[in-house]
Amino acid sequence: MTRRLFVINPNAGKGRALRYWKLAEAELHKRQIVYDCFMTNAPGDAVGHLKNLAGFYDQVIAVGGDGTIHEVVNGIVQTGAKLGIIPAGTGNDFAQYLNLNGHFDPVRSVERILQNQSVPVDLVCMQEKVFINVAGMGFDAAVAADVNRSTFLKKMGSLGYVASVMRQLPGYRPGAAMIEIDGSKHHFEDAWLIAVGNGGVYGGGMKILPQADCRDGLLEVCVVSGISKLELLRVFPKVFSGSHVRHPAVKMFRGSEVRVISKANLRIHADGEIVTRVRDTEPEEFQTDEKFKILPKAIDLLV
Numbered sequence: 001m002t003r004r005l006f007v008i009n010p011n012a013g014k015g016r017a018l019r020y021w022k023l024a025e026a027e028l029h030k031r032q033i034v035y036d037c038f039m040t041n042a043p044g045d046a047v048g049h050l051k052n053l054a055g056f057y058d059q060v061i062a063v064g065g066d067g068t069i070h071e072v073v074n075g076i077v078q079t080g081a082k083l084g085i086i087p088a089g090t091g092n093d094f095a096q097y098l099n100l101n102g103h104f105d106p107v108r109s110v111e112r113i114l115q116n117q118s119v120p121v122d123l124v125c126m127q128e129k130v131f132i133n134v135a136g137m138g139f140d141a142a143v144a145a146d147v148n149r150s151t152f153l154k155k156m157g158s159l160g161y162v163a164s165v166m167r168q169l170p171g172y173r174p175g176a177a178m179i180e181i182d183g184s185k186h187h188f189e190d191a192w193l194i195a196v197g198n199g200g201v202y203g204g205g206m207k208i209l210p211q212a213d214c215r216d217g218l219l220e221v222c223v224v225s226g227i228s229k230l231e232l233l234r235v236f237p238k239v240f241s242g243s244h245v246r247h248p249a250v251k252m253f254r255g256s257e258v259r260v261i262s263k264a265n266l267r268i269h270a271d272g273e274i275v276t277r278v279r280d281t282e283p284e285e286f287q288t289d290e291k292f293k294i295l296p297k298a299i300d301l302l303v
């Protein structure tokens, strides 16, 4: 018998996760499926709960948005449990990346999960943790932090991110950064943002890494540098189709190990969760020194 655990973040999608869970639960009862469920009470709960149950479950299904998936992935990595997703958050970017658009219906999601078909996908290791979708440093993390802080912006979905871009742009100053990809060094004088990913969609539908493939054993990197604020505004809408990559200020790279160094303490998000390092010691010369490493086929994803 498959041992299944559903992890529900009742807060995700402003309560959508709870509504979707009721529908999914009814479907499970109808089919007489045995399962466990865990309702989170606060951020960090899912990881804590799963760490205590390492290896017990065959499938762990995240019912929520990208933050919930992020926590479940960190809770089950290296335990052999398969990851399932019932998309029920606000942005649902990883589900959008996977093209689960037609499968946001919780009953269809349950059907998909019960088929128990999976594919191995890559994860990315950063700060002794993992993420499954995209991490961003610099301007995009400032925007993610702004949206996460504001219930109003969060409620607006992708429009909230657009509004935050407008809000953050006037005061943001790009800075110098060195990016090393599999040993090759690239210097940028005025880097606005550095996105490193496995999946390619964030911010409620922005295709920041349109070529990213979470099964190819490679990280996709996007650096936006040396561009005026006005030009950035002009090119920004193109990220929704992925055509921003054709702009000369946008540089794309691929590799299995990426290191980002900057004198500034760059803000960082991973799967939309803010993971900026808190510096409580004397400032070092390089306040940002972040490493990303692809972990090929690190988790089985129920498809």
Ligand SMILES: Nc1ncnc2c1ncn2[C@@H]1O[C@H](COP(=O)(O)OP(=O)(O)OP(=O)(O)O)[C@@H](O)[C@H]1O
Binding pocket: 009, 010, 011, 012, 013, 014, 040, 041, 042, 043, 044, 045, 064, 065, 066, 067, 068, 069, 071, 088, 089, 090, 091, 092, 093, 272, 273
């Ligand atoms: N019971 C809870 N109350 C408040 N926050 C929670 C709870 N459980 C989990 N969280 C946190 O809620 C945050 C948001 O969750 P999640 O990302 O799944 O939803 P969302 O923000 O609506 O969707 P998306 O990220 O796809 O836009 C995560 O950081 C998660 O750790």
